[in-house]
Amino acid sequence: MKKLYSFILLFLLSISVFSQVNGNLSGGFESNIQWYLNDKGLKDEFNNPTSHPDEPLRSNNYLFLNYNYKNWSAGIQGEAYEQNALLNLNPKYNGTNVATYFIQYKSEKLDITGGYFYEQFGSGLLLRSWEDRALGINNALRGLRVIFKPTSFITIKSLYGQQRTGFDVADSKIYGTDVEFDLKTLFKFQTSDLTLGFNYVGRDEKLDLPDQKFNDLTNAFGGRVNFSHNSYYISFEMNYKAEDAVVQINNQVNNRLVKPGSSFLINTGYSKKGFGVDATFRRLENMSFFSERGAKGNEFNDKIMNFIPSLTKQQHYNLANIYVYQAQPGVFIADKDLLKAGEIGGQIDVFYDIKKGTTLGGKNGMKIAVNASNWNALSGTFYIFNPQDYQTDFLKFGKKYYTDFSIEVTKKWNNKWQSAFSYINQYYNKQLVEGTDGVIHTNIAAAEATYKFTPTKSIRVVGEHMWADYDKKNWASSTVEFNANSKYSFYIMDLYNYGNDLEYQRNHYYNIGGAYRKKTTRIALSYGRQRGGLVCVGGVCRNVPESSGVSLSLNTSF
Template sequence: MNRYKLIAILLCAPFFVFSQEDEEKKDYGKLSGGIESNSQYYVDDAKTGDFEQEDPFRSNNYLRLNYNYKNWFAHVQLESYEPNAILNFYPKYKGTDIGTFAVGYKNSKIEATLGHFYEQFGSGLILRSWEDRQLGINNSIRGANIKYRPTNDLEFSALYGRQRDGFEVSDGSIYGFNAEIGLSSLFKFESTGLDLGLSYVGRDEDLDIDNPDFESLTNSFSARLDFTEGNIYSSIEYVMKGEDVYSELGNIIDDRYFDGSAILFNIGYAKSGLGIDATFRRMENMAFFSERDESANVFNQNYINFIPALTKQHDYGLTNIFVYQSQPRLTFNPLFKSGEIGGQVDIFYNVKKGTKLGGKYGTKLAFNFSTWSGLKGDFNTNDRTYEDTDLFGFGDKYFEEFSLDIKKKWSPKWSSIVSVVNTYYNARFVEDRTGEVNATALVGEVTRKFNGGKSIRAELSHLFSDDKTTERAKNWAGGTLEYNFSSRLSVFATDIWNYGNPDEDRQVHYYAFGGSFTKGATRVMASYGRQRGGLVCVGGICRFVPENTGFTLNVSTSF
């Protein structure tokens, strides 16, 4: 009960402050918040299998309250996973409890938070705490976070805390310091933007290890530079991760120590009708956890840093079957991998109106190329160690993809999208299973608008694949039909079919149908159907979802 008393005191602290103010002002601050409920009821299905776990009904629920009074703020988030969390969420999300809470003070120069907070240094390569309920991620830090802005061009941050782990916190402590320096103003540049960032993150976790060389504290440092000039922009970031004990499949190997590093470079050009963006990243042993033995967890928990897959994020079911996940970890079992190297290029071009290709309304083209490989190095399989890797050496290819999207408006009521995606997917390194896959997806989408906010959208897709696995073998076909009665009410039906699978029992229609209704800040969505087993990805971070069939209900509102 002491914890709940402390939370109550923290949440009430702003009230004690303004209770001494002149009552005639009657400024009681502002209370806001939101409610979100995501529920599923699983049923037996001859194709996707019987539901053999307990509690076919499962629900994830969130209530968040925010209070602001002048420069003071407070929040609390209550979470309930009853009777259990949705399938394949982190097992520690169980029951009902307070998930996060905090109080703080903010003005133009100082911001201080006590309790749970989210933070990011630079791109997140060294530190990012964040929440995504669809993926089941909330790695907020519970402790103290202070920001100081002496001028508009300087910001300094310091933090200490422990990362959220279910309804508890991790054993490892996190220390952080960050500085953002606007060099343009300091050097009085008129048209050039130049910003410098410097960061430090330490993770301190004491382990029961006999090795006298063991250090509980692991230090990481980051330096980055952002540059803009006219239509050109670029950034570069380097991260150095200190030497740390090696963890293999969740087991600490106390006589193996390795350091890590990362390089992230981005350059782009943008003007009216044309955009070019290129990103390069090299990571070596950059998985950084608040608890070392969580290095093999599949729930994206206890990550201190943010290392998404830098590939195109697709919108269609068949273009998301062979999805790449970033490979930052050092591992000797079952394969020898020390990280990844690669990048992607995006080109966006608007064909002008009135030209042969542009037509009356113009045409939008979007091209993406991404390629990722392992680091080139000498691995010693017997001693489970490796020599220095080549800085820009490309080892085994993990993933490569070309895609082209053509968006065309034909009239005020008709528009279409055509997408082509060609993928190479090395399942041996990405999933630790045998096989290399070559696949090509073709997608066609058309939308017809009617008066009164009504519209209908139809999509047809096909995937040509040489995958030989039982679950995803050979070719697929898919389609979606969506009708919007208005901006508030819509219904849909969708299906993807593994018709090319040589196993007739695996030629499954993964269908779903449902609808959504929105009024003001409230949205209700319901559906019934089959979920294909595989990865659900948001922003390059993925969660594995097992094959299942059932009803889904999502309700959210804010106030």
């Protein structure tokens, strides 16, 4: 822990030193500490107790400082993973080191950044670099980025860099250019917005393969249109990735299968007071894109260049997040029952506010939200051997990956009481999505009520139940949250897998904890069990093992 203490000391000294310099200093410190405990009640599929980590006390710590002076800014982020990172985080996150740094000059027309930076072109289907600590993702680019605005309606971005992986960078080079035209400004539209965008991304990874049938440099191109008028909006995006090796089994790069990739995305909707509808359609074919080809399929989202979230409702109920769909952009051809070249599908969201004073709305009105999504494999012809190949149908749906339907009704009864009821139905093809076996149908019911004692003091009670016909079968869950005031909050919750066919896996996943907030500082402490499975943020997931222990987190900024 000495390195951790030195890390915190560096943070405090930095504040003292930089505060004496002209300009503006901002930053923060985040620490997530876990003490893993032996828990003989958690057992694997063979009735053996889950393994206990060699270093039971682990932590992820982040110190970041940004300094601004006139048109200039600079920043640095240090990270400490002591004694090791939290379970199932990328093993490259190890020890204490400087993670990212940058220096930037920004004026009205010119923005130049050297060092590490984050960037996204369009929706991110070809390029997105971002940080999400809960998922263990930080794929910043180290290099140079220039943003030039020659006029008020043209923005040009160009970049060159290498992608971060752990405390190092990937063994490849990434190039990119994005041009966007703001036609609203050019033509002075009063009630409409219209933008056009075009981008190029290149990934150059040198390989030494005999008789290589693809280029080291993989070129990708994209275009997009965004339009809105009053309450209506629509966006359209297409991308193309040139022929490249399709990496499938054991991360081996070879000439067995060389194919191009493509994506098609359309989002449209209408919104006004009390009513809204949003619909999205997406088709992906061979759109896995990594800074190193052999990184495809790694469970840590390491070296991933693009952003492909699952376009399904992000549920806030515990049981609705057990069977979570993950986007399927890649190719897998190895078995007649497991043939994939991408995905096709979409989702639709509808909300409606029943007016106050009506029979259903009552005194305070009522809100109804409906969501439905459907995702399938691409239809096509697949050749498993001699040679391996496939041809897809553009708009035909193949085998079903996942569907869900949900309805949520929220009612405010008076200034103190509010309640909500949800029903969720899911279809989850575990064989196609995870490559294991089985198809799971679930029905989930959830009800919650919130009572406000004062504007800052409230209690929330949630009850959930899942009926599942396969895998771990039925679950029940309950949660109680109490906000004592604006500073203190507490919770207790339990997920109970009472319907599991294996008696020794009918576990309670209980948690109890609380948090303290003051200004920009938050401290949280909890004790309990972590259910094994996927943890997802914004449609991107990572797998976590079952564990038991005490957690402490600190987050502060200035």
